[in-house]
Amino acid sequence: MRLIFMGNPIFAIPTLSLLHHSQHDLIAVVTNPDKPRGRGRRYLPTAVAKFASENSIPILKPASLKDNMFQESIQEMNADLFIVVAFKILPKSLLKIPAIGSVNLHPSVLPKYRGAAPIQWVLMNGKSKTGLTTFFLKPKVDTGDIILQKKVVIFPDDDGGNLSHRMSRLGAHIMLDTINLIVSGKFQTESQKEEKATNAPKITPEMCCIDWLKSAFEVHNLIRALSPVPAAHTFLMGKRLKILESSPSSRPATTPGEVVECNHNQLVVSCGVGCIKILDVQLEGKQRMSVEKFLLGARIKSGFILG
Secondary structure (H helix, E strand, O other): OEEEEEEOOHHHHHHHHHHHOOOOEEEEEEOOOOEEEOOOOEEEOOHHHHHHHHOOOOEEOOOOOOOHHHHHHHHHOOOOEEEEEOOOOOOHHHHOOOOOEEEEEEOOOOOOOEOOOHHHHHHHOOOOEEEEEEEEOOOOOOOOOEEEEEEEEOOOOOOHHHHHHHHHHHHHHHHHHHHHHHHHOOOOOEOOOHHHOOEOOOOOHHHHEOOOOOEHHHHHHHHHHOOOOOOEEEEEOOEEEEEEEEEEEOOOOOOOOEEEEEOOOOEEEEOOEOEEEEEEEEEOOOOOEEHHHHHHHOOOOOOOEOO
16 A cells, blocks of 8 residues: 655654554655744754654645646655644645545544544543544545544543553554555544544644633643643742643632642642642743652742742
């Protein structure tokens, strides 16, 4: 099977690596152009481009997927399938090119959590299960016919980072199974039931600010969903304080956002209903640290109001 892989971030790497070492013919990788990253704002490649370069896989970095020269180059490669993992929306003209079609890996049980941030939203909603789906792409986002699905358990200590890491590795094997099924001709697809569809839109900066009026359940799930990036935050004496890990507390609620307990190793904050214990933080301009280390230098005491 002749494959062209399309993707950008680290989440796509396990699938790309597995396909690179499979019996299939990985003929090219399509990824975003290099862009300024980090404090130095140096132009750096995507994770997918870096892997492809290190493994001598031909790379295309089109500024636009609608570019005629790019599409002609892709057409000439005679791909059977486009494999898409954590990329962007493919225009109709591109979807018409591969002989069999374009297959996407999505980290939810479609049609639940369609959109850019399914892992974050399933954690924010406090769910105990999620899943992975492979499906044929259609012009409308995340609506194509399902090929394979696999349920994934969410553990109490999962956050956005480690759940994404685990799902990326599971997803690689599901994608390879999907391709092998297509090769065998023994696969069957299932259309999505629109009445069961839910959305998982992109996380905006406004969503990252903790609303202490919400319940401890909601605040804790926001913190774990957005950790390690972009991270939920509040404000302490005018400085942004990212909260990267928390746990439920048995302390009764007081004023929302109030520090109800503060000693050498405990920082408990009241929510609208219940309290949470803060475990890991990152103060503006500082590195991530445990709450014990943070409290050694922080001028904070019980009665302070965060936010």
